[in-house]
Amino acid sequence: VMVPRWETTPQGDYGVDSPGMLCVSDAAMLQEEERKKYRGLDLLVNPPTVGSANINSTSDEMTMPGGHTTVLDLRDGGLRPVYEIRFDIAAIAEDIRGVEQRIRNSFYVDIFLHLMELGRSARITAEEARMRDAESLLMLSPALDMITAELLTPMFDRILEMMLRSRALPPPPEALQDTEVAVTFQSP
DSSP states (O other), X not given: OOOOOSOBOTTOSSBXXXXXXXXXXXXXXXXXXXXXXXXXXXXXXXXXEEEETTSSSOSSOOOSTTOEEEESOOTTOSEEESSOOOOOHHHHHHHHHHHXXXXXXXXXXXXXXXXXXXXXXXXXXXXXXXXXXXXXXHHHHHHHHHHIIIIIHHHHHHHHHHHHHTTOSOOOOGGGTTSOOOOOOOOO
């Protein structure tokens, strides 16, 4: 299996500081916030209630959304929520948007969207497009270098070796018969 690393340290064999590694805590926090948001909405829409014993219900205490608890001494009778919920949905939604933006930034989504958009914009000059392209590639160049060194070059070397072994390629010209052929790639 050929798997390029994002970045390495001089003394280590394992990749470090990849986008997924940098935002794993944000991903876990996003999942937890989404879970809490929907639990809060469920409690707002379908709150657990408490009511007098003469209301037809089970006698088990239920504090989950939609649950009901009966009590013998409810002074006013009737039904009421077990607890009052003050759930600020706008605040949690804003926090979720912030966490999602940090995850997008970790995975360079804006840069990739920018690269996709470069050819489509008719309002910028060719020089502006070239400058933006160069700036985006400069930000991604360490990762592109690792992909080239650890994925593309070994993969093409392996493909070339397999093709030579299976005789899928014609024999090289006489001038190249005894020379070593090396394939090199350069980042743009």
